[in-house]
Amino acid sequence: MTSIMTNAAAMAALQTLRSINRNLDETQSRVSSGYRVVTAADNAAYWSIATTMRSDNAALSTVQDALGLGAAKVDTAYAALDTVIELMSEVKAKLVAAREPGVDKSKIDKEISQLKDQLVSAAQSASFSGENWLYNDAATAVGIKSIVASFNRSADGSVSVTTLDYDTSGSILVDVQDASAGLLTMAVDADALASSPTGTAREYYLIDAGSPPTGTEIALSESTPDSDLDDMISVVDELISQLTDSAATLGAITSRIEMQENFVANLMDVIDKGVGRLVDADMNEESTRLKALQTQQQLGIQSLSIANTNSENILRLFQE
Numbered sequence: 544m545t546s547i548m549t550n551a552a553a554m555a556a557l558q559t560l561r562s563i564n565r566n567l568d569e570t571q572s573r574v575s576s577g578y579r580v581v582t583a584a585d586n587a588a589y590w591s592i593a594t595t596m597r598s599d600n601a602a603l604s605t606v607q608d609a610l611g612l613g614a615a616k617v618d619t620a621y622a623a624l625d626t627v628i629e630l631m632s633e634v635k636a637k638l639v640a641a642r643e644p645g646v647d648k649s650k651i652d653k654e655i656s657q658l659k660d661q662l663v664s665a666a667q668s669a670s671f672s673g674e675n676w677l678y679n680d681a682a683t684a685v686g687i688k689s690i691v692a693s694f695n696r697s698a699d700g701s702v703s704v705t706t707l708d709y710d711t712s713g714s715i716l717v718d719v720q721d722a723s724a725g726l727l728t729m730a731v732d733a734d735a736l737a738s739s740p741t742g743t744a745r746e747y748y749l750i751d752a753g754s755p756p757t758g759t760e761i762a763l764s765e766s767t768p769d770s771d772l773d774d775m776i777s778v779v780d781e782l783i784s785q786l787t788d789s790a791a792t793l794g795a796i797t798s799r800i801e802m803q804e805n806f807v808a809n810l811m812d813v814i815d816k817g818v819g820r821l822v823d824a825d826m827n828e829e830s831t832r833l834k835a836l837q838t839q840q841q842l843g844i845q846s847l848s849i850a851n852t853n854s855e856n857i858l859r860l861f862q863e
Contacts, residue, residue: 552850560843567836573824574833580822589821596818602694603811607804612672613690613707614800620676620714621793623669627662627677627716627727628786634658634749634761635779641763642772652763659750662727666716676711680719685711692803707803709796714789722748722756726785730758733774736781747778 573579583590634655641651666678679685689706696702718725730746746758761775 550850553847556843556847556850560840560847563836563839563843567833567840570829570833570836573829574826577824577826578822579824579829586822593818593822596814599694599696600811600814600818603807603814606691606694607807607811609691610800610804610807614797614804616671616674616676616688616690617709617793617797617800619671620669621790621797623665623677624714624716624786624790624793626665628783628790630658630662630665631779631783631786635776635783638761638763638772638776638779641767642769642776648763648765648767655761655763663717663750663752666727676709676714677716679715679717679724682720684718684721684724685715687711690800692800693807707796707799709792713792716786717750717752719752720754722752722754725750725752726782726789728752728756730756731778731781733777736777745774747775749779749782 572581580586580589580593637651637655637658640646641648663678667675669675669677674688676685676688688709688711690709691704692707693705694702695705712724715725716727718728722728723730727750728748730748733745733747734740734743746756747761748756748758749761751760759771761778763772
């Protein structure tokens with residue numbers, strides 16, 4: 544039956560065209576944005592996972608920055624400590640030279656005094672971002688320093704931050720308030736270092752930072768006996784050994800930070816890939832679908848046009 548009130552063919556063509564246009568809009572959105580899941584309405588589960596993982600990746604990016612800052616602090620401390628070890632080797636060499644008969648010990652002492660000043664200067668200069676792991680002039684100890692190393696999400700959804708901790712008590716060189724807390728200001732018992740200890744303490748310290756410990760400062764005069772020189776050389780050698788251990792610890796932390804930086808960078812890449820698999824659009828597929836829908840749209844418009852001509856044909860019947 545043909546009716547001028549209800550055009551079933553036009554309705555069917557219009558419904559088909561609406562469906563095609565809806566699919567075309569969706570495909571064009573995917574092509575323009577590059578995502579097949581843009582909002583929660585597209586796929587609530589995938590959108591939720593992607594949003595959470597993107598947030599975690601942003602946190603990991605901050606962890607990268609924190610690791611870079613931590614690495615800079617460690618590198619600063621290590622560079623200064625390496626310089627201090629070289630200066631201490633010079634002090635040791637000067638003391639050995641003073642052991643030679645006939646040398647002017649007072650002149651050697653002046654050289655040692657300059658080396659001491661340089662040691663203090665190196666420790667004071669080892670500051671980065673307001674932190675100094677080698678020099679302390681505060682009433683409290685520098686203590687343990689923490690470097691943010693990782694951001695973790697457990698299976699139950701709870702999050703935590705992992706830190707890399709370093710105890711600065713092993714690297715403080717000069718402590719103005721507590722001389723015994725600084726490697727260069729504390730007193731060392733030369734008798735304890737001897738191959739045959741006598742049991743009588745013979746303590747020496749290298750630098751007087753304002754609160755000298757009990758003992759004798761490592762300094763020379765023309766009357767300094769060879770036995771005292773031997774003790775001073777032994778103490779300085781022990782200090783160099785402790786400084787070397789501290790530098791080795793900082794070097795190990797530097798290596799740990801580098802490994803963690805590489806791991807975090809790789810982890811961020813893996814997370815990006817995982818999120819991409821969930822929400823990225825397949826551009827080859829979408830471009831092919833876009834071309835097909837554009838063709839379907841043209842055919843739908845043509846079909847609707849043909850369906851609308853039925854009323855015109857009825858009008859011709861009355862004209863004849």
